[in-house]
Amino acid sequence: xxxxxxxxxxxxxxxxxxxxxxxxxxxxxxxxxxxxxxxxxxxxxxxxxxxxxxxxxxxxxxxxxxxxxxxxxxxxxxxxxxxxxxxxxxxxxxxxxxxxxxxxxxxxxxxxxxxxxxxxxxxxxxxxxxxxxxxxxxxxxxxxxxxxxxxxxxxxxxxxxxxxxxxxxxxxxxxxxxxxxxxxxxxxxxxxxxxxxxxxxxxxxxxxxxxxxxxxxxxxxxxxxxxxxxxxxxxxxxxxxxxxxxxxxxxxxxxxxxxxxxxxxxxxxxxxxxxxxxxxxxxxxxxxxxxxxx
Numbered sequence: 001x002x003x004x005x006x007x008x009x010x011x012x013x014x015x016x017x018x019x020x021x022x023x024x025x026x027x028x029x030x031x032x033x034x035x036x037x038x039x040x041x042x043x044x045x046x047x048x049x050x051x052x053x054x055x056x057x058x059x060x061x062x063x064x065x066x067x068x069x070x071x072x073x074x075x076x077x078x079x080x081x082x083x084x085x086x087x088x089x090x091x092x093x094x095x096x097x098x099x100x101x102x103x104x105x106x107x108x109x110x111x112x113x114x115x116x117x118x119x120x121x122x123x124x125x126x127x128x129x130x131x132x133x134x135x136x137x138x139x140x141x142x143x144x145x146x147x148x149x150x151x152x153x154x155x156x157x158x159x160x161x162x163x164x165x166x167x168x169x170x171x172x173x174x175x176x177x178x179x180x181x182x183x184x185x186x187x188x189x190x191x192x193x194x195x196x197x198x199x200x201x202x203x204x205x206x207x208x209x210x211x212x213x214x215x216x217x218x219x220x221x222x223x224x225x226x227x228x229x230x231x232x233x234x235x236x237x238x239x240x241x242x243x244x245x246x247x248x249x250x251x252x253x254x255x256x257x258x259x260x261x262x263x264x265x266x267x268x269x270x271x272x273x274x275x276x277x278x279x280x281x282x283x284x285x286x287x288x289x290x291x292x293x294x
Contacts, residue, residue: 013109219240
């Protein structure tokens, strides 16, 4: 175990030989191998079994690689941001007409690329991987954005690491992205992510769903493909009404339960509700007599 007294801030990430060490919350005297703990007034303890100086040790310090707050008409093209303490590329605070393109984001503690409370953001042709949360995220009212032609993979937090994540972000276009090998979903649309269009995305080898709509309404999927995911290719649940799927393909799901596939059950239930609503509407609004006048 080694002490770096010069680390006077509380880092969220520490790496050795380009591998993320585990954060530890117990006493430094019980620090496990391949982990770290920071102690206020003392410094950073690291246990890599030998001198960290011989293991290319790196300590997180900056929250963002690129941070655009309240900006407009900015293009960030061709950069790499790695090991950020929050996000590699952050667009926030009512920024508009921002383009994040041909960039690489890796090993952030939270998101690779995030558009938060912003509009008309284009996230195009980037590679985002190995973040603890999601590779690309639209959140907090971001609208009119386009997320296209990106690859997002190997995002690591169970039940949280998605290739693309949308929360509270309505009216966006998500198309032609490749999302794979994530610890949760390939693409996840959740609360408030309404009236979005998803087109020709490919999602494979994710540990939960390929593409999931939950607690959000009015989303349209056209030509999306999901294959080899651990649960279902597509999941529509949690009152995700008015969701449409056209020309989509789901194959080789990994969930082998003896009961009917959950996806089929959810779709049958959704269709039943929509048909019942239409029958009630017709009952309460009968057609008027179209007889001649005069």
